[in-house]
Amino acid sequence: MHVNIDSNYKDKTGAKLASQLIRKCVHCGFCNATCPTYQTLGDERSGPRGRISIIKDLLEGKPTSTDSLHHLDQCLLCRNCETTCPSGVQYSKIYEHGKPLMENIEKRQFWPRLIRIILKRFLLSKSFHISIFIANLFKFVLPKNLRAFLPNKKGYAISTNANLKKQNKNFNSKSYNILLFRGCVQKSLKPTINTATELVLNAANCKTYIATDSVCCGALEGHLSDKTAKLKRVKENISHWKSTIKKNKIDFLVSTASACSYEIKDYLNIDGLSEDEKKSVRDIIKITKDISELLPQIYESLKNTIKIKEEKIAFHPPCTLQHGLKINGLIEKYFIDFGYDIETQFPEKHLCCGSAGTYSILNPKIAGELRDRKLTNLHQTGCKQILTANIGCITHLQSKSDKPVKHWIEKLAEDL
Ligand code: SF4
Ligand code: SF4
Missing domain, CATH: 3.40.50 (Rossmann fold)
Structure with missing residues (x-):
């Protein structure tokens, strides 16, 4: 798609980069098939092709609205759309350059703005650790979406x-x-x-x-x-x-x-x-x-040390692992080599679980639907434990799972 970049953006690096990247997009819509938010909401503007069009309109100086920002906010940045794009469009880079430009024009409502400020200050502050401890004591009075974020003894x-x-x-x-x-x-x-x-x-x-x-x-x-x-x-x-x-x-x-x-x-x-x-x-x-x-470096030293407990495991690959780092099947392969009974195939393995950093707090409804969908698919494997590779997925999935959700390295440590 050609972008007639507006004179306001001609000198802005982010805008120029986004418009160059958009040129590769042929508007075919293949990416919508693997987009979790498009599949959940069924709205063109809630899929990658729609979001690229929203950013293109912005760069061309066409009118935008708070809805435009809302549709961008609903993106999980899971990068699943990049895996199905035949033109190799780097959607995530278009998004990362385009969204701040939209935020310069459109403002969120009071509460979403406040939650963002609190998250930024709180999650990275030194008092976060102590706050988690206190929040755990009083978790019964916290809103459900915040409660889900707390550590779970399982x-x-x-x-x-x-x-x-x-x-x-x-x-x-x-x-x-x-x-x-x-x-x-x-x-x-x-x-x-x-x-x-x-x-x-x-x-x-x-x-x-x-x-x-x-x-x-x-x-x-x-x-x-x-x-x-x-x-x-x-x-x-x-x-x-x-x-x-x-x-x-x-x-x-x-x-x-x-x-x-x-x-x-x-x-x-x-x-x-x-x-x-x-x-x-x-x-x-x-x-x-x-x-x-x-794993390739440490496998030989560990293979005779790990004492396998017979238990079916399912592995959920986080989006940053499978779509971001493009590490696919590596952990599963080594777990099979160690001798674990690990389920490697289940429906919608490629879809995001809804965690996505702070997304589950900012968009609890979509995040909850995606989590439930993911857990249904994982539980159907008959697993006794769910392993994954990212703290966000662990806390998000554990908030609704009756089976323990762990990092795979914890499983290895338990079995040493
Ligand atoms: S699949 Fe690629 S080329 Fe097609 S609409 Fe999506 S981003 Fe554009
Ligand atoms: S990054 Fe994920 S949520 Fe965002 S448009 Fe792509 S597939 Fe959809």
Whole structure:
């Protein structure tokens, strides 16, 4: 589609990039078939083709309305549409450049605006951890969508990190030095994931370092369209990681949340980095891995250590893993090799569960429908546990599942 870019946008980098990317779109609509919001709402403007048209109209200076922003807000940014586009349109990039321009023109109503401000301040604040503890005590008075966000005891199978010191001893020159990025909300919502990661990596002869001075990867502020705050966090992380990697001869920077892994690997696409920072990012990206990408390295050391408990498992691949990082079937393959009874195929495996960062709080109705749909498909496998690879999916699915929902690394740690 050709974009007759309006003179107001001719000098704006984001607008120019979005209009170049839109040119590849031939308006065929194949992408609608894999879009969860189009499938749920059945409205052209709630699908990728419609959203691209909304952004195109904006760039051409045509009239917009609060509805235009509303339809963009309903996008999960799951990137499923990119997997079915025959023209290779990078929808997510069009969206990321186009949405802030729409937000400059159209304003949300008071409550959605306030919730966004609170989320930004609260989720990344130092008091988040203590607030989670207090919120847990009084969760019966919280609104349902906020209650669903709290940790659920069903997932807490690893209760201690007492073994960590013991395991962190006998490393040799062949050990990998791993810098662990623990994320922002994960360490409060489900600290067992970080404990489990250390246990498993140590058992696989990897020496672990914690990136304690790291801040949020920037995904959260990106979701809430705060580019300035995101850039600040990214710069802080680059500076911290650069020195830690050098000092400790780090082989890999590892994240256990696929959303963070994707975000870090996408740092080069962020506007506002200096040439020096871009060079550091290139070096960092080279050694950045989602924890699943370490499976080929650690499998041999673990294969005789894992004691399988006979239990059917279903694996839900997060969108950031399957559509963002394009890691498909890797975790399932290694779980089969370990000897687990894992269900790898079930209906609508490619569809988002509705979590999508802060989406489940901002759009609880659609998120709830998608979660229920996902859980129906997962439960139909007859599984006793659901494994996945991202903290958002875990808390969102667990809020309605009577079966434990865990990170796959927790499962390995339990079975060591
Ligand atoms: S499938 Fe691709 S080319 Fe077709 S409408 Fe969607 S984004 Fe455009
Ligand atoms: S990113 Fe996901 S929700 Fe958004 S348009 Fe694409 S498929 Fe639909």
